[in-house]
Amino acid sequence: MVRNDPLLVNRKIAVLGFRAVGKTSLTTNFVSGTFASGRYDPTIENTYHKTIRFRRVHFATDIIDTAGMDEYSRLSRNASVGVHGYVMVYSINSLQSFKKISQINTTLLNMLGDAPDVPRILVGSMNDLTADRQVTSSQGQELADSWGVPFIECSSKNGDNVRDVFHSLLKEIEKDGDLLGYEGEVGGCHIL
DSSP states (O other): OOOOSOEEEEEEEEEEESTTSSHHHHHHHHHHSOOOOSSOOOOOEEEEEEEEEETTEEEEEEEEEEOOOOTTOOOOSTTTTTOOEEEEEEETTOHHHHHHHHHHHHHHHHHTTSOTTOOEEEEEEOTTOGGGOOSOHHHHHHHHHHHTOOEEEOBTTTTBTHHHHHHHHHHHHHTTSSSSOOOSOGGGOEEO
16 A cells, blocks of 8 residues: 655754854744844744645755854754754855854864765855845855855845745755755745
8 A cells, every 4th residue: 555645854954153243034934934023132043843745755854043153153953963954054145254254164164074065055145135235145145155045035024035044955955865855946835
């Protein structure tokens, strides 16, 4: 007898970046479809849950929204142990955050033993603030290419490419396995 129940797979994702780059806005927009504008309220660390469905696989995903980091920060145990992939976020309107994300990436890779195949995605957030842009799309793409990872710019405020960030990372996490069994578009994922 063939089972028609979907396969349930647990995945853990950590969202990393310098302070005030929009990590929480990105995560909450993806999880709940909302954008909370207002004053900046630093995150200590939160965990969100979201199920992403692709064909017959349901990914029960824990998303760790970390505190803002600098080159001296250490990843918490929750944001480093058992994590399957990382969303590396900088703000397009902050050259400082762009420089810091390279240092955060180096810290992450050193912590993980310089494993070159750590599933990651580089994200330029706040792309709705084009008048204040300090980092070009080509600079972001060049950095992502040097790391060998996908690159996406997004806006949590208007929802542009938010889903694509997490879907692309999920594709990176699963690319060496046959769990997804596809070579196709990220857009084939569905949110439950």
